[in-house]
Amino acid sequence: MQQQVLIMKQELGFRYVRVWNIFVQDMYEEKDGSWHYNFSRVDRGLDFLVENQLKPYIELSFKPIHVSYTLYSTLTEKENDIIFHDRDSYDKVMNDFASHLINRYGMDEVESWYFELWKDDRLNMMDEKGWYFDCFEIGYHALKRISDRIKVGGAGFALGYDRYQYHQLIQNWKKQKVKPDFISMYSYSYLLIQQDSMYFGKRSLDNNFVKNQTDIFKQVLQEEEFMAEELHITEWNYTISNRNCISDSCAHGAYVMKTCIESIGNVDKMGYWHGSDLHTEYYDTEAVLYGDNGLLTRDGIKKPSFYAFHFMNFLQSQLLGKTENAVLSTDGRGTYTIVCHNCKRFNYRYTMKEEKDIRIEDLEELYEDTDAVHLKFCINHVENGDYIMRVFYVNSENGSVQDVWGDMDYLKNLSKGEVEYIRRGAMPKVEMRKIHVEDGVLRVDTKLMAHEIKALDIHYQY
Known part of the structure; x- marks a missing residue:
């Protein structure tokens, strides 16, 4: 611990x-x-x-x-x-x-x-x-x-x-x-x-x-x-259940980020429940994931909810603004950070099953839609010139421990090497691109899959 x-x-x-x-x-x-x-x-x-x-x-x-x-x-x-x-x-x-x-x-x-x-x-x-x-x-x-x-x-x-x-x-x-x-x-x-x-x-x-x-x-x-x-x-948290597979999913990562963004300026401190799956390890926890709401698995593998906080920690000291899907910040010295999500709403099916009985295969049916979103941002009064943008993201295809485990047929009692393979697979994807500004307006657009979270880290190039 x-x-x-x-x-x-x-x-x-x-x-x-x-x-x-x-x-x-x-x-x-x-x-x-x-x-x-x-x-x-x-x-x-x-x-x-x-x-x-x-x-x-x-x-x-x-x-x-x-x-x-x-x-x-x-x-x-x-x-x-x-x-x-x-x-x-x-x-x-x-x-x-x-x-x-x-x-x-x-x-x-x-x-x-x-x-x-x-x-x-x-x-x-x-x-x-x-x-x-x-x-x-x-x-x-x-x-x-x-x-x-x-x-x-x-x-x-x-x-x-x-x-x-x-x-x-x-x-x-x-x-x-x-x-x-x-x-x-x-x-x-x-x-x-x-x-x-x-x-x-x-x-x-x-x-x-x-x-x-x-x-x-x-x-x-x-x-x-x-x-x-x-x-x-x-x-x-969204649940008190320690055996709800949604807690291990990308959907929960998006929910965590959405909740953090909404709470900026509304409360002074927030304590997430809780840090580690070790908190509720018991006789039924032989699998890599068992639906606890920790940010880290028993083996220390990082969940999408962990990366939601990790991306929020990228934010700079000055708040530029926030929307339903994003928050924008700067350090006032040529660095801009945008953190965003595509959190989806539960539908009525979520309440039809006991939380412990929800299966990973059922997750897509529990949300109102699985549509992607396209976000566009304009930041005014920036320095003209070149910027480098690093994009970090986690979605069902990149960085999701639950989906990496799914590729292994959700088998239990994995070897140490197999657990290490999942650990390496449960890491955010990283991309980089150059942005040129000529009119004092930094324009950024990005597309997010359902339940995806992203951090856009933008630095002026001197």
Whole structure:
């Protein structure tokens, strides 16, 4: 996992790594009214991040561990018991933990971290006197006692799924003395539907789910006058399923890029769920791909979703504009980068099968169309002269690990050499061309297949 984290840091430009379940029973004991604990296991993880110039984003809650088939069925699950059951014990541990972090990593370092507390149902945020607010206040004061610049927030509102409770949850939080430095949300494409006094979850076909549901939630925050300094989506994906073959496909790469582009300027931070397929390795994962939503396979092979982030990392510091399919940027010194996609919408067939039962052979039937798109761009007020454009792209014919594996008949139990062959095949195609500008307008056009993603990297030639 550490090797894969370093690959993602180097090639994707991630700065924060979110970690959770730092409090586990076998590292803490309450005896004779006092607490004994060992932070060494947490230290090993945080040491690795800090030594590699990565910033921890620490979830303070007790999250259950699931390997999910669908919204309502799991391959395995493990509840994570809350081990602190009274205010005094939690206050003692949180204050000692905060002191330990500062003493080990220093003030300047920890001030750049984020601490989040998820609204676990067991903490009962629906009650204004619920345990969640006690826990948040204790953690908040323990960390702020060290430095007011440390960021503490929550509560992981599930976009679309918590929509019937938004106002009640926010109103309860407004009544508390302590307010969050940032508000966090989770985004998976499911809606909670109310029918005959019953509630049930339903997969959403909204291709703009993250943006649309974020806008709805932001409207509630404005109505309740509870806007925080920062708004984070700390978990996002189209699915919670760890066995959905769409996650390994070019279609998912295009969805990831589309979501990132839409979210520019709409939220402050986004945490993709999740980095590696190692997270849900189990007895049924003997194949090269098994439908988990990691960016890297168990063997460290890069998926189209990985390259979506890789191409986004090409973007320059100055935003020139964005469209439904693209974002344009420049460094102001003769370099221009265009990142674009041809993301397709799900049709009704996507909701007709359980996610774990979708087959790779069925994927084309799940989208409204498979048409190519032709994009044209004009960038004004550029230097006349020659430019070199490098084009990087991933589609079903180039760079898709799922399609390379398909050429091997989706066989399992491959040899080390065969896995290495797939690794080499799952790389973007690269082309180069020269562009001449005479009238101060840089004109670029490109054609994208269905589910294709591209990065156009353009450099002025001095």
